[in-house]
Amino acid sequence: MSRDAGRLSLILLFTPFALWILLLIILPQIGIGYVSIREKVGINTYEYGFKNYVDFITEPVYRNTLLRTAWMSILVTALALVIGFPIAWYIAKIAKERSRAALFLMCLIPLWVSDLVRAYGWIVLLRETGVISMTLVKWGIISQPIEMLYNDMTVIIGLVYTVILFMIVPLVSTLQGMDDALLEAGYNLGGSRITVFRRIIAPYAMPGIVAGCIITFMLTAGSYLTPILLGGKNSSWFTEQIYNQFITRYNWESGSAFGVSLLVFTSFVVWAGLRLTGQSLATTVAKE
Amino acid sequence: MQGSAGLMWIYRGYVVAFFLYLVAPLVAAGVFAFNDSMFPSLPWNGFTWDWFFSPSEPKLGLFHDDRLLQGLGNSLYIGVIVAALSVAVGTCNAFLFVRKDFRFKNALYVLMVVPLVIPGVILGISILVLASTIAGLADQWFGVFLTSLRPGIPLVVMGQFSFLVTITSLVIIARLEKFDISLEEAALNLGASRTRTLLTVTLPFLFPAMFSAFVVAFLVSFENFNTTLFLVGSDSPLTITMYDRMVKAGSTPVLNATSVVLMIGSGLLALLSIFAQRPKKA
Numbered sequence: 001m002s003r004d005a006g007r008l009s010l011i012l013l014f015t016p017f018a019l020w021i022l023l024l025i026i027l028p029q030i031g032i033g034y035v036s037i038r039e040k041v042g043i044n045t046y047e048y049g050f051k052n053y054v055d056f057i058t059e060p061v062y063r064n065t066l067l068r069t070a071w072m073s074i075l076v077t078a079l080a081l082v083i084g085f086p087i088a089w090y091i092a093k094i095a096k097e098r099s100r101a102a103l104f105l106m107c108l109i110p111l112w113v114s115d116l117v118r119a120y121g122w123i124v125l126l127r128e129t130g131v132i133s134m135t136l137v138k139w140g141i142i143s144q145p146i147e148m149l150y151n152d153m154t155v156i157i158g159l160v161y162t163v164i165l166f167m168i169v170p171l172v173s174t175l176q177g178m179d180d181a182l183l184e185a186g187y188n189l190g191g192s193r194i195t196v197f198r199r200i201i202a203p204y205a206m207p208g209i210v211a212g213c214i215i216t217f218m219l220t221a222g223s224y225l226t227p228i229l230l231g232g233k234n235s236s237w238f239t240e241q242i243y244n245q246f247i248t249r250y251n252w253e254s255g256s257a258f259g260v261s262l263l264v265f266t267s268f269v270v271w272a273g274l275r276l277t278g279q280s281l282a283t284t285v286a287k288e
Numbered sequence: 289m290q291g292s293a294g295l296m297w298i299y300r301g302y303v304v305a306f307f308l309y310l311v312a313p314l315v316a317a318g319v320f321a322f323n324d325s326m327f328p329s330l331p332w333n334g335f336t337w338d339w340f341f342s343p344s345e346p347k348l349g350l351f352h353d354d355r356l357l358q359g360l361g362n363s364l365y366i367g368v369i370v371a372a373l374s375v376a377v378g379t380c381n382a383f384l385f386v387r388k389d390f391r392f393k394n395a396l397y398v399l400m401v402v403p404l405v406i407p408g409v410i411l412g413i414s415i416l417v418l419a420s421t422i423a424g425l426a427d428q429w430f431g432v433f434l435t436s437l438r439p440g441i442p443l444v445v446m447g448q449f450s451f452l453v454t455i456t457s458l459v460i461i462a463r464l465e466k467f468d469i470s471l472e473e474a475a476l477n478l479g480a481s482r483t484r485t486l487l488t489v490t491l492p493f494l495f496p497a498m499f500s501a502f503v504v505a506f507l508v509s510f511e512n513f514n515t516t517l518f519l520v521g522s523d524s525p526l527t528i529t530m531y532d533r534m535v536k537a538g539s540t541p542v543l544n545a546t547s548v549v550l551m552i553g554s555g556l557l558a559l560l561s562i563f564a565q566r567p568k569k570a
Contacts, residue, residue: 013384016377021399024450025406028414035417083306090303103307110310112554114511116527117547120534121313124320124544129327131316161309214405222407224514229534239409239514246413246518256417259410270405 036256052257069238073220076159080167080216088171111165119229122158150232158230163219167212174208210277321544339545350545359529370448371505378456386464403451408514415447416518440521447515456501463497496564503561
């Protein structure tokens, strides 16, 4: 092939990529950055400055919502790891060849169903007239139906549910690559279960753990449906604040400042996670 | 694995409990579609198909509920367009990153992955802001109304496309990397033209990955909520229609019926994509 043809095909292949990244990713981010630093002072007249950010930091409601979202996202990520790890271990190491595939597939099933349907399922189960409450009444365990929706506990259960598969899938694929001989060697050399876990399994599984944690954290902090539907009007989730600014109050300037803050925050956590564990974005997140 | 039998049983019990947790809400959402009651809750009043097929209020069935059907139609329409576009660009990206060498390739590869770690809500608002700014400027300077840049189906397509390209690219790249380049050389040596080689050797090899990328993109588009929420106009897709009804009108079992249809539909599609990928491993 001649060099010119090579150049031409490079340009032809590069164009869609460049248009996509530029028009739909980079420019829009610059766009909200720009809108977030302006403030409307009259019809079509704006002043520029960081007032929106100052408002965001000085208004306790907004600041606390972000902190609350952050704290709960970290909690959900940790829970997903603790709950998911034994399951991933079971699928990767203990289950027999055939049931392994079936279990893995079962793990994926909820992934095919939208968040909305899943959250709706939880509502049907947990609300005052829902399945669990009514069954408990019928069995005489409780005398009055109880409302199990609209509290933090439920939001956490629902969030762990929505994201845990994104934790289990990378863990399974990492653990499957581990040679069982490593474990035997660990035990033969006199290591206890805890030592073997700490010195052999955990380091080996680290890429999977990091990938899982990053994806789960990201999805949790950016989720909208689950906290709103299960947490109700006072779920105080940060994405809800963004929605309120944009759609309800039509205040795009401060909504953009909120958006940028969330993006900076999640990017920082992802970056710190990668940094601390010596992984890179291309090798963890991109490895399906 | 060493360990006493007792511990092993506790472990098994935990795994079983986990899978119950996994299916419980899906079963709950599904079962009440068949309850002959106005509310998706106990008591069980007997089995009915009404929430699917009943033609009249108060138990208007899914297949007669125009708003839900409209939403379903919009979702299908958007899903097919977005998936086709994402697969097309994803395929270009695969050839670009696997076959070509150019400056800043690694940095650009990272840039390609980045949309996956931007929260969907942010993609939504950022595209909304940019599109409105452009539409506003066009109106102000040239007096042109660019309706397609106002919230509506075109914006929804752009919003979903923006991060789905990453997913389709990764799927197709993984497949293209396994391609044995000597097959192409053989075809060229036997006198095939570049185009013909591409059409008869390389693309057929890639096809399973392109197909499953299409299905994945379609499913993700179909269930997307976070990005879509900010970009919808008057024609909303099914997830938004259902959400509105859940929040505003209060839910009836017709939503359960819709959930059942969605579960069956996406389950079938997912199986289809698994089977399409299967020959690769064999």
